[in-house]
Amino acid sequence: MNQVIKVTNLNKSFEDNHVLKDISFEVNQGDVVAVIGSSGSGKSTLLRCLIDLEKADGGTITMDGQDLLRDGNFAPPAKTREIIGKMGMVFQHFNLFPHLTVRQNLELAPKIVRKQDTGAMVKHTGALLGKVGLEDKIDAMPGTLSGGEKQRVAIARALMMEPDILLFDEPTSALDPELTGEVLNVMQELAEEHMTMVVVTHEMGFARSVANKVLFMDGGIILEEGTPEAIFEHPKSERTKEFLQSITRKE
């Protein structure tokens, strides 16, 4: 299997708060990795280190054989841009550009980063909005959309740059419960198309049925890692059991 992300001994502190402690894991092509764990365990920080939104303090991050970080040394800026250009990210709070229409949100980066020609881009825009079920919102402003619609636009916007890997940080946590389904469905479809995804989530249903690998984080380490089956049916550690109980109680 083709390895696309390899993280070794990753460390990150905010002042004297040691948030990531010697994290190591791998992601293969086509994997859907669910990262679960209680609040403050370092899930977001881990994801943000992968795409250069946080600077790790030490360790190695390799993407597709290229080092973003090697033993605590960062790649030069141009190389970093190239490496993170292979990834897309979807945020909890969507982060759509509020002054641009849906179409402009999708087309901004292809136009000014890729200098793509308009004909191909317009087709792509239509196809991706179709995929997320929002063709009719192409000229809408983000402010007029529901949360679920905003997040689907955000996914389409990330896909416009044709990433090899998509990172999601709690994509449904800011949504009303009845709107999470439409977003999770889109993500499930991407998984079926073998998009490589790393998803920080509190949606245990999604982790169980769509992911092929689950990482349980606790206090800055990956305490347990395995198939959804192994994690949900046969958790090894007490902490994992407690966490799963507390979260199923809430659901």
Add this chain to the structure above:
Amino acid sequence: MDYFMSVLIPMVEGLGVTLSVFAITLVASIPLGFAFTLMARSRIKIVKGFAEVYIYILRGTPLLLQLLFVYFGLPLIPGIGPFLTFNRFPAACIAFGLNYAAYFAEIFRGGLLAIDKGQYEAAKVLGLTKAQTMIRVVIPQMIRVCLPSVSNETITLVKDTALVTIIGVAEVLHYAKAAVNRDGNTFAFLVAAGIYLIINFFITLVFKKLEKKYDF
């Protein structure tokens, strides 16, 4: 009616000067102000410090004092004075441009603070450079946030142009004062007031339009 015209006609000439000071100040101080905003956010300490001190001094002292300083004060500086000697009109524009740049810098600084960190992050993961992020993502949103304050400041600027009469620039108030002194009645002041109100009426209109355009 004839009297009205005899007061108004010289004032129309003054109106041209008032509008010139106004327009030159606006066009110069908005980009200059934005440059100071960026400098005040710089990671380079000396750049940041310079911008902050500049803004502090220019906002903390009277515009009238600054005007007098540029026109009468600068030429008296030993050594470089002769190179800093300006005629009345350019001196007025320089003092106003520098002063309003400080106010606009402060307005824009507030506007940038209002922009969510997520906007920068979304732009970064999409591959936009820092400059592209500024131009395509940040500035358009900053404009919306700042428009009401900029509108306010612009109206203040129209009224402040009357200050330049102190260094003998022949603008609206200059002619109004002359007519009042000559004729011994206040009619010319009322005409001047009317002129300022009309200018600000149009400015308010323009900003209403802009606010509508930037309402997303």
